[in-house]
Amino acid sequence: MRAKQELVRSGDLSRRIGAPVRVSESGAAHDSLFKGRLSWQRLRSGLSLHCSDCIELHDFSTQVEVAPRLSFVLFMAGHSAVCYDDRSLSIAASPKRPEGIAVALTEPATFTRQAQRGTHIRKLSVCLTPEWFESGGFDAHDSLRALVDPQSQHLAMRRWVPTARLLALAELTLNQATENSLLQHLQQESRALELAHGVIAQLTGQAASPPKTQRPHEQKLVQRALELLHSGEADGWSLEQIAAAAGASASTLQRQFQAARGVSVFAYQRQHKLQLARTALLGGGVSIVEAAWLAGYSSAANFATAFRRQFGVSPQAVQKYF
Known part of the structure; x- marks a missing residue:
């Protein structure tokens, strides 16, 4: 079930997470902390999913005690400063450069996160606890360490590369429809497990189809095409025109762009x-009409249809809640 777009208040966090959360602010205390969509789902015993698509309304920090677990965190937008006990980690992501982090805890730890006013966070986290490993007949302690850092005795962190497939899965997961149905619960569980599978395969060097590394001239071709698309210069152009401006044939550009x-x-x-x-x-x-124009639609109705298909909500809902 996807969380609705709403104000998230400090008193909501402990209830949603299922553990006591301490909130600290340097100035006057504020009741509302986030504006957007936040959800914490327990999909099955030992498997949970956290999704965030929200704006941080103030400068504040949160602190919570977390149990042993293996977490795969995918940041698609925003920056964050976090600590596990005394181990610090900084993350900065954008749609052009998403960030993946794997964290393994074999003992309980204090998790602290610093929020910054105005930051738009888009991320998700899949967590596997010892209970999940043991239900499959695996030794939880050894599995947690082996997947991230065999030399670590407690806290291990490792970055991973978000592939096109994992990013597509993440978007589907973040934009899940709101109805609370068995089918949608199963979809989220399936996506969370596929995300975990993809990251674990990458971390262990056993990915079935490792992404092919593009050669420098192929990377430059894709980058030039991206620059044209981002600048708006290519609006209304055909694929052949974009390819010619980027310095390749239409078929070559399409193939290299799809791969990248x-x-x-x-x-x-x-x-x-x-x-x-x-x-x-x-x-x-x-x-809404101005937003439709930005997206290249002359019809607000057509824009609303495409917007809902892409993000799972109407543009009116985003305008209302944000």
């Missing part, structure tokens, strides 16, 4: 423009 980004050139362009419109709505001050 996991989608076609025009699918990426549509997603990018819809994200621009969504960001504008999040910032306030634009109408």
Whole structure:
């Protein structure tokens, strides 16, 4: 079940997470901490999923005691400073450069996170506890350490590369429909397990289809195409025109772009423009018609249909809640 877009208050956190959360603010205390969508789901015994797509409303820190677990965190936007006991970690991600972090705890730890006013966070986290490992007949302690850092006795961290497939799964997971049904619960469980499988395969060097490394000239081709798409210069162009400006044939550009980004050139362009419109709505001050224009739609109705298909909610809902 996807959390609704709403104000998240300090008193809500402990109830949602299922553990006492301490909130500290340097100035006056504020009741509302986040504006957006936050959810914590226990999908099955030992398997949980946390999704965030929200704006931090103030500067504050949260602190919670976490039990032993293996966590795979995928940041798609935003920056964050966190600590596990005395081990610090800084994360900065953007749609162009998502970040993946794996954290293994074999003992309980104090987790502290610093929020910064105005930061838009888009991330998800899949957590596997010893209970999950033991239910499959695995030694939890050895599995936790072996998957991230065999030399670590307690706290291990390791970065991983978000592939196009994992990013697509993450988007589906974040934009899950709101109805609380068995089918949707099973979808989230399936996606969480596939995400975990993809990351574990990467960490252990056993990925079935490791991504092919593009050669420098292929990377430059894709980068040039991205620059054209992001600048708006290629709006209304055909694939042949974009390819010619980037210095390749249409078939070559499409093949290399698909390999690098996991989608076609025009699918990426549509997603990018819809994200621009969504960001504008999040910032306030634009109408639905103006947001539709930013996304390249002359019809607000067609824009609303594409927006809902991409993000799982209507543009009106984003405008209202943010």
